[in-house]
Amino acid sequence: MRIDNLQYANWSEKIFRQMREGGVDAVHVTIAYHENFRETVLNVEQWNRWFETYPDLIFHGKWASDVDLAISSNRTAVFFGFQNPSPIEDDIGLVEIWHALGARFMQLTYNNQSLLATGCYEAHDAGITRMGKQVIKEMNRVGLVVDMSHSADKSTIEAAEYSTRPIAITHANPYEWMPALRNKRHDVIKAVTDNGGMIGFSLYPHHLKNKSDCTLESFCQMVADTASKYGIDRIGIGTDLCQDQPDSVVEWMRVGRWSKEIDYGEGSAAAPGFPAMPEWFNDNRDFNNIEQGLRAVGMNDSEVSAFMGGNWYRFYAENFIAA
Amino acid sequence: MRIDNLQYANWSEKIFRQMREGGVDAVHVTIAYHENFRETVLNVEQWNRWFETYPDLIFHGKWASDVDLAISSNRTAVFFGFQNPSPIEDDIGLVEIWHALGARFMQLTYNNQSLLATGCYEAHDAGITRMGKQVIKEMNRVGLVVDMSHSADKSTIEAAEYSTRPIAITHANPYEWMPALRNKRHDVIKAVTDNGGMIGFSLYPHHLKNKSDCTLESFCQMVADTASKYGIDRIGIGTDLCQDQPDSVVEWMRVGRWSKEIDYGEGSAAAPGFPAMPEWFNDNRDFNNIEQGLRAVGMNDSEVSAFMGGNWYRFYAENFIAA
Numbered sequence: 112m113r114i115d116n117l118q119y120a121n122w123s124e125k126i127f128r129q130m131r132e133g134g135v136d137a138v139h140v141t142i143a144y145h146e147n148f149r150e151t152v153l154n155v156e157q158w159n160r161w162f163e164t165y166p167d168l169i170f171h172g173k174w175a176s177d178v179d180l181a182i183s184s185n186r187t188a189v190f191f192g193f194q195n196p197s198p199i200e201d202d203i204g205l206v207e208i209w210h211a212l213g214a215r216f217m218q219l220t221y222n223n224q225s226l227l228a229t230g231c232y233e234a235h236d237a238g239i240t241r242m243g244k245q246v247i248k249e250m251n252r253v254g255l256v257v258d259m260s261h262s263a264d265k266s267t268i269e270a271a272e273y274s275t276r277p278i279a280i281t282h283a284n285p286y287e288w289m290p291a292l293r294n295k296r297h298d299v300i301k302a303v304t305d306n307g308g309m310i311g312f313s314l315y316p317h318h319l320k321n322k323s324d325c326t327l328e329s330f331c332q333m334v335a336d337t338a339s340k341y342g343i344d345r346i347g348i349g350t351d352l353c354q355d356q357p358d359s360v361v362e363w364m365r366v367g368r369w370s371k372e373i374d375y376g377e378g379s380a381a382a383p384g385f386p387a388m389p390e391w392f393n394d395n396r397d398f399n400n401i402e403q404g405l406r407a408v409g410m411n412d413s414e415v416s417a418f419m420g421g422n423w424y425r426f427y428a429e430n431f432i433a434a
Numbered sequence: 435m436r437i438d439n440l441q442y443a444n445w446s447e448k449i450f451r452q453m454r455e456g457g458v459d460a461v462h463v464t465i466a467y468h469e470n471f472r473e474t475v476l477n478v479e480q481w482n483r484w485f486e487t488y489p490d491l492i493f494h495g496k497w498a499s500d501v502d503l504a505i506s507s508n509r510t511a512v513f514f515g516f517q518n519p520s521p522i523e524d525d526i527g528l529v530e531i532w533h534a535l536g537a538r539f540m541q542l543t544y545n546n547q548s549l550l551a552t553g554c555y556e557a558h559d560a561g562i563t564r565m566g567k568q569v570i571k572e573m574n575r576v577g578l579v580v581d582m583s584h585s586a587d588k589s590t591i592e593a594a595e596y597s598t599r600p601i602a603i604t605h606a607n608p609y610e611w612m613p614a615l616r617n618k619r620h621d622v623i624k625a626v627t628d629n630g631g632m633i634g635f636s637l638y639p640h641h642l643k644n645k646s647d648c649t650l651e652s653f654c655q656m657v658a659d660t661a662s663k664y665g666i667d668r669i670g671i672g673t674d675l676c677q678d679q680p681d682s683v684v685e686w687m688r689v690g691r692w693s694k695e696i697d698y699g700e701g702s703a704a705a706p707g708f709p710a711m712p713e714w715f716n717d718n719r720d721f722n723n724i725e726q727g728l729r730a731v732g733m734n735d736s737e738v739s740a741f742m743g744g745n746w747y748r749f750y751a752e753n754f755i756a757a
Contacts, residue, residue, distance in 0.1 A: 149472065156527030204479030211535050 112136055112420035113398055114178065116311040117282040117349035121356045122161060126395065127168040130187045133395035136420060137178045139216060139281065139349070143193040145367030148205060151198035155212055158189065173213050175428035190427075192216030192281070194261060196227050196246070203242070203249050210253040215431050216281060217250065218258040219243060219270060222376070223369060228266035231292055232376075236263035239270055251276045254431045259303070261293065268302040276430055277307035282349035284312055288333045289320045293377060300337075304345040309426050310337070311349025316386040317377035318351070327391040331404035334418060343414050347423045348401075354394055358384035435459055435743035436721055437501065439634040440605040440672035444679045445484060449718065450491040453510045456718035459743065460501045462539060462604065462672070466516040468690030471528060474521035478535055481512065496536050498751035513750075515539030515604070517584060519550050519569070526565070526572050533576040538754050539604060540573065541581040542566060542593060545699070546692060551589035554615055555699075559586035562593055574599045577754045582626070584616065591625040599753055600630035605672035607635055611656045612643040616700060623660075627668040632749050633660070634672025639709040640700035641674070650714040654727035657741065666737050670746045671724075677717055681707035
């Protein structure tokens, strides 16, 4: 079983076929960065068109059992998530609406302060807001998972403690391995995993040691080390693969409509676009490389299997249903 | 089994309890008259609050099997529908979005010309529009039932013929019995029922012979006569009960935001508000009166049972699922 718990590709039949070639049984896709409610609904409509057009390759995944269905029907189950709470605007009632429409993960922040919590790029982290507490409670009730990948440390730790159900960092790596602003410090990973949550490891080059030059061995050793530290059942994949996206999309991710000035995020004026992927992971067909790399650093079959999909499967089964 | 396939009450715990007292296992409620997409979502949010507040009385019905669940758990399953296509605005993609949010019936028009068809109050009936044909096809695909209760004759007949799945007139009576503009002529009922569709009989006084003074016997004889003419399996209930609504609501139904001038619809300047209900049907506790009245005009147990809920149950089972 293979589950990639974060991608934002420029979707096409080519990529859907590559997911089949790479044996990706389920993928959590981002359907909103800065979109408001109506705009995110338009993104669902686009996905519905893809589901209708490519029924032999993909379908809308809503429950863990859909991963089983994907395996038995040789397709990829596509689960929806948001990297920002913008799709609920200022309306807590939209949490349940979104769960009914199939959303399963929602980040409380995307880099900036939101109505709910503080993003990892803010100077001051005020923690979970008044509305944030109400929304976490409602997300817990309906089965929409709190994702803190782009949140600041205090906000993340508070979310892990306040939430009555496990939360996730769907796509980031340990800060100790690669000190990027988006990677997570020990206390943060510990708070999330101690409360039953999971971290999905990212292959976005800005999150990798030596970025695009990161070696497969270094990545896999980091996986094994993190497993030893926090538990083999607390980790999974969240590649953050943004395949075939034009550089205009990374700009949209970074500034949306919140700034008239460009913000380079993890990039720079000299390198504003998407960085090159490491040579051992270019697209969905390369998950075998990771499996081999994990075995090479000493992980056994059951550990590799848990990391490649089994853990997210269990997490889906426990956290997508209503409380 | 009792199914009322159209109500628009001023919902309250009192009414939810009356539905239990009256043995109403399922009710199709209107959640939009003139509301746009976002406004209708707000109405769903309001229903979600009621479902959360009164879980022992009501729950959101989505499939025929939810009627069974309602019976076994002694609750009322609430199914959503629209009296106007305004919730899909000009976007065919919203048909599938609405089905995911639980909408199961949508009128193509409410009295006036819509983007899809012609309403029963227009001077000229142009039939199903270009967009109307596309939307019927999409409704057929996803399992959203075409409802022509407030549509003009030609539009209704064309919809019945163009639709590949049965359509419904959820709330109206035969024009021959009571010549109200909203009641349906023979050709219209025939087109709908010949194509597997159903008509739900209304208890809205403007649709009744002698209006508020209509006798139970006259209503029940009309039911028996219609059964003889079009088939006992083509008929059901759609009371159009608007219990506890202030007169401002009937004004909203009639003019929405489409006119600055008042339009009295089936009322008049002298009697602009909701008319009084017939004394034998005031609220959800009075369905026994109808059952007794049907037996008094000679309908047998199996016929009464089909009319009171069995037919709508079969219709739900066949028409709410994707094609």
